[in-house]
Amino acid sequence: MIRGLYEAHLPVSNLEKSIEFYKGLGLKLAIRYEKIAFFWIVENNSWIGLWESDQGVNTKYHPSLRHIAFKVDFEDLKNAKQWLKERGIDIREEFGFKPTEPILIPDQAHAMVYFHDPDENSLEFICKLPAEPENKPDMYLSEWKKLKGIN
Template identity: 55%
Template structure:
């Protein structure tokens, strides 16, 4: 029945500024109206809606104003440089400075590498690459470089 996620939405304070930001991420603008824009994430399969609204003042919580995009492992290895080349700063997350990112979140069920950054309105964005299912270890965070040293 369910095949994947088709769309997600974020609040923004200035649609035109946000459109320029999301274009930097190489997303294709699919539709634009007065206070709404859609970007293709995977053309014909998934997209992101941006809504210009005062709801952008809703405080951040992981259940609100957060999107994680699936990327390949090779892409996550280059993500920090890619984002920095576009003038997008890395967010210090879980106490990991940008020098230690991408970081690995390892839970008993899975492990994935991730790097975090924000859009102009403070919506938390994440690039995420799966590493392994059924890790069987405790929840330990480390840099991707440390993961590679322990798992290669």
């Protein structure tokens, strides 16, 4: 029955500013209304809705609110910090890890970087690791690559 996630939504305070930000991430504007914009994440497959409003933007962040994770390839994740920096976006600290490089969660076999949009909505680039889950503590990607003998 369920075949994936089609849409997610975020509140924004300035739709024009947000449209430029999400275009800068490489997303394609699908539909624009007066106070709403939809961007394709995967064209004709999944999209994100941005809703200009003063409601929601001031809601205190919690992982269950105002967060979207974008799936990326492992090779792209390794370069995500530089890719974002070229667009004027800094990765941010998460789970007590300084924003120096991707974070790895071995028991989920995922790696990720976190950053904010102009309204401090939490955004994430995440990928499945080319490995099985392991019962190890969270670490930086460089630490995991060293353990695995990967350059």
